[in-house]
Amino acid sequence: MDLHTWQRDLQASILTSSDQIQLPLHKGSIHREREIAIYADGYFLRLAEALQTNYPALFQILGDEDFYTLARAYLAAHPSSHPSIRWFGDQLAAFLKQEHPYAAVPIFAELAAFEWALRHTIDAADALLLTLENLQAIPSQNWALLCFKLHPSLSILSLAWNAxxxxxxxxxxxxxPAPKIHTQSYLIWRKPDLTVNWRSASPAEIHALALLASGANFSVICEGLLRYDLGDTPLAAARFLHQWIEQGLISRA
Structure with a gap:
């Protein structure tokens, strides 16, 4: 057996916790299966630790045993494929939403989605922020055609539970608190001082942000807000924009 084949089979044995190699790792009193199991257990425990780091609240709710059962089930369905262990768990919210028995408690999936969004803000790409001074330097007659760009750290979640x-x-x-239905949208982002922030947002604000993210200009955003009872719609849109800039949600184009 050549070295490449041996390394490939050893990797497969560790990833699947099954014996896939034809030669022992080394001579000694420990059987080959036990040697492989040691590496396989270490591999799983490192991934479970990463999952716990990404989802601390979910870990607290489930407790050690149930969380590690979840980690094994998730690993079987979604093997780690990213070079950075940081990304292990990126599909956990979808997994919890679909898989028995977790799907029977829908707040689990929403809590995971919320925690992943919080985690995303920490290492999301940086970008220069648009300032009120930048905006004030633009002639008022050009405002209608202005387009904006959301900061890379911003996540927008629409949740049905009080996660x-x-x-x-x-x-x-x-x-x-006990899980209960509470339909609400949230913004989660990294503030200019590098702290994580989140808050609720109205349907009108979420719609405006969706239009902004799609590349719509300020005029189109104003038109999109006409469906909501906001009074002076252009003024309401301008207030949204002012708030987004102050909170660090808008990047320079």
């Missing part, structure tokens, strides 16, 4: 409140209580080491 953020549950997360907030757990992180404060308080008893979490």
């Amino acid at each position: 953020p409140k549950v997360w907030q209580a757990i992180m404060a080491e308080q008893a979490p």
Whole structure:
């Protein structure tokens, strides 16, 4: 057996926790299966640790045993494929939403989606922020055609359960509230001072941000807001824009 084949089979044995090589790793009193199991267990535990780091509130809710059962099930369905272990768990929210028995508790998937968005803000790409001074330097007659770009750290979530409140209580080491239906959209982003921030957002604001993200100019955004009872629509759109710039949600084009 050549070295490449031996390395390939050893890797497959560790990833699948099954014996796929024809030669022992080395001579000794420990059987080959046990040697492979040691490496396989270490591999799984490192990935489970990464999953726990990405989803601390979910870990607290499930507890050690159930969380590690979840980690094994998730690893079987979604083997780690990214060079960075940081990205292990990127499909957990979808997994929890679809797989038994987790799908029976829908707040699990939404809590995972919220925690992943929080984690994303930490290492999302940086970008120069648009400032109010930049905006004021643009002639007013050009505003209608202005287009804007969302900051890379921003995530927009539409949730049906009170997952953020549950997360907030757990992180404060308080008893979490009981899961309940609470339809609300949220913005999660990294502030200019590098802290993580999140807040709720109205349907009108979410629609305006969706239009902005699609490349719509300010005039189109104003038109899109006409369906909402905002009074002076252009003024309401300008207030949204002012708030987004102040909070660091808009990057320079």
